[in-house]
Amino acid sequence: MNVVVCIKQVPETTQVKIDPITKNLIREGVKSIINPYDLYAIEEGVRIVEQHGGKVTVVTMGPPQAEAALREAISLGADEAILVSDRAFAGADTLATSYTLAMAIKKIKDYDLIICGKQAIDGDTAQVGPGIAAHLDIPQITYVRKIEALEEKSITAQRTTEEGYEVLQSPLPCLLTVVKEINNPRIPSLKGKMKAKNAAILTWKAADIEAESDRLGIAGSPTEVWKIYTPPARSKGQIYDGDPEGAVNAIVAVLKEHLI
Amino acid sequence: MIDYLLTEEQKMIRDISRQITDEKIRPAALEHDKTGHFPHDIVKVMAQSDLFGVYIPQEYGGMGGGIFDICLATEEFSRGCAGIALCYAASALGTYPILLFGSEEQKKKYLPLIASGKKLGAFGLTEPSAGSDASAMLTTAELKGDHYVINGMKHFVTSGGDADIYTIIAMTNKARGARGASLFVVEKGTPGFEFGKKEDKMGIRASSTRELIFTDCKVPKENLLGKEGMGFIAAMRTLDISRPGIGAQAVGIAQGALDHALKYAKQRKQFGKSILTFQGIQWMLADMAAQTEAARALVYASAREIDAGCKDVGKDSAMAKMFASDVAMKVATDAVQIFGGYGYMKEYPVEKFMRDAKITQIYEGTNQIQRNIIGLALMKETVQ
Structure with missing residues (x-):
């Protein structure tokens, strides 16, 4: 069972700042980490391989410093790591990013399962995972909270919905995006960290993945950001305590006055 | 740092x-x-x-x-x-x-x-009547053919009952006193080896402290560590290299208490401002930080000296253990003081640090015994 895990290096804080002119995320001066949801993807991949054999290949598209995220993934149990990095990828939106990653995975060729975190904490779009499956023309199960069964040619998984969960079955290869309920990511081992320090990280450029240049980076990104703003903070509600009957009467009076 | x-x-x-x-x-x-x-x-x-x-x-x-x-x-x-x-x-x-x-x-x-x-692993040295004077132990091991028969009891054994592999000291030749003690490995589950009372402690409560009871406990001859009669020396050499570990535990307690005190001082407001802005609090924190760092430096230096294979490390590791544990007790007590009334309450974390700190001044040789070790070494140095 060969598993590909796609990860993203993101700024540590969830309070990312946005450049008011370019509308891009400001990454300078913020510590980079593996997108927390991707940690669950790595853990699930590693557990599958521990149980079924095979290998976990972790892939990221990003600048050269994203290599640190890949090394961390190796310390957490991934076997191989590929950095997809080229200036031509700069400015990619979710369409161009998912295309680029899909082309890299095509080059990896031998895979049964692709696992992604449900979304990244910086962009929060949750589009790249599903996009990869679409580009590769393989089935996908999003928001997976549990893998019920994994056979040689099929997978059965629980997909989280707002009301509860659905149980879906899919042939392999298949792409999953996972939610945090799926597992409890391990703490890296000393041996894992030492292995990661010396691991060879492959770097693939645009030419290596045989991508069409007009589908990469800014050229391949139809998304236009018109405006980004912080929603206004919700004002505090008024609490009416004291005896329940008096409180109800007071609330009814306020409702009558303003709304009804 | x-x-x-x-x-x-x-x-x-x-x-x-x-x-x-x-x-x-x-x-x-x-x-x-x-x-x-x-x-x-x-x-x-x-x-x-x-x-x-x-x-x-x-x-x-x-x-x-x-x-x-x-x-x-x-x-x-x-x-x-x-x-x-x-x-x-x-x-x-x-x-x-x-x-x-x-x-x-x-x-x-x-x-x-x-x-x-x-x-x-766990180490069984102390007995009810043999604490600081480890040579007063009563547990015996008698060679009978291809095995030793151990009788007696050890108490205050850290991880007792939860550990699997016990190194214990017992007298193989009572007539020779301290020179008649030997070390043995005894595995959990060996017939005649049982666990007694679990202590209810002031601090370090997550750790178990139990009695080990040996009743005609047969262990194979191969479980003797080193030679017969060198058990006491071996135990002392073990403690020489283990003391920095207690020092490190003490440094961690001091640092943890300091972390809490600093954070609390910043957020706690009295007289209209954060108490961290008061010089009286700042001076307490400054002393706590400097003492913790000094303890850390001593513990690290002692540990590195042992790892480098230096000889006669006993005095230095005794200093590291003694100094760091005294610092832990003082820093944790001061952290409780900075928390004021809240510090005395179990709802807040620092009283636990104070309870935990106390044992580091007592176990693996009380700090008075550490001072004996240091004093003896100083006396020897004057002869050289």
């Missing part, structure tokens, strides 16, 4: 230990303090992270580091909970005699199990 120029591997040990402390130990500390339950699940995480083998040579499944490495991990764990940290560090105390005096067969048999964390 002073830059102690750690190697890359040592930084990894510190970082992993810190992550375990943040994610596993700190959230569980109060519960274990309350219930006194041994933290088996956290010990498992430490084991999976390869931390039980940091000081064990690679040929026996360890990481090939030394005392300094185990000190780094113990210090980090103790910032979260000194009791849980002790469940880790005590395994090494039971293992050092095997490492120092074990035969090749004994090392091959036990060290890989301990390095992987699958088995925990």
Whole structure:
């Protein structure tokens, strides 16, 4: 069972700042980490391989410093790591990013399962995972909270919905995006960290993945950001305590006055 | 914190230990303090992270580091909970005699199990009538054919009952006094080897402290560590190298208490401003920080000296243990003071640090015994 895990290096804080002119995320001066949801993807991949054999290949598209995220993934149990990095990828939106990653995975060729975190904490779009499956023309199960069964040619998984969960079955290869309920990511081992320090990280450029240049980076990104703003903070509600009957009467009076 | 120029591997040990402390130990500390339950699940995480083998040579499944490495991990764990940290560090105390005096067969048999964390070690030295005077022990081991028969009891044994591999000391020749003691490895489950009372302690409550009871307990001759009669010397040499570990535990307690005090002082408002802006509080924190750093520097230096293979490390490791534990007690007490009335309440974390700190001045040789060791060494130096 060969598993590909796609990860993203993101700024540590969830309070990312946005450049008011370019509308891009400001990454300078913020510590980079593996997108927390991707940690669950790595853990699930590693557990599958521990149980079924095979290998976990972790892939990221990003600048050269994203290599640190890949090394961390190796310390957490991934076997191989590929950095997809080229200036031509700069400015990619979710369409161009998912295309680029899909082309890299095509080059990896031998895979049964692709696992992604449900979304990244910086962009929060949750589009790249599903996009990869679409580009590769393989089935996908999003928001997976549990893998019920994994056979040689099929997978059965629980997909989280707002009301509860659905149980879906899919042939392999298949792409999953996972939610945090799926597992409890391990703490890296000393041996894992030492292995990661010396691991060879492959770097693939645009030419290596045989991508069409007009589908990469800014050229391949139809998304236009018109405006980004912080929603206004919700004002505090008024609490009416004291005896329940008096409180109800007071609330009814306020409702009558303003709304009804 | 002073830059102690750690190697890359040592930084990894510190970082992993810190992550375990943040994610596993700190959230569980109060519960274990309350219930006194041994933290088996956290010990498992430490084991999976390869931390039980940091000081064990690679040929026996360890990481090939030394005392300094185990000190780094113990210090980090103790910032979260000194009791849980002790469940880790005590395994090494039971293992050092095997490492120092074990035969090749004994090392091959036990060290890989301990390095992987699958088995925990423990050290049985103290008896009810033999505390600081370890030579007054009553437990005996009598050679009968191809085995020894052990009778007697050890008490205050850290991880007693929860550990698997026990190194204990017993008299093989009473007539020779301290020179008639020998060390043995006794495995949990050996017939005639049982566990007695579990102590209800003031602090380090996550760690178990029990009696070991030996009733005609037969152990194979091969379980004798080193030679007959060298048990007392071996125990003293074990303590010489284990003391920095207690020092590291104490440094972790001091640092943890200081962290809490600083954070609290910043947020606590009196007279209209944060109490951290008051010079009286700042001076307390300054002393606490400087004392903690001095203790750390002494503990690290002592551990590094042992790892470098220096001789006569006993005085320095006694200084490290004594100084760091006195600092831990003072810093934790001052942290409670900075918290004021809240500091005295169990709802707040610092009273636990104060309770935990106390034992570091007592066990593995009281600080009075440490001063004896230092004083004796000083006297010897005047003769040279």
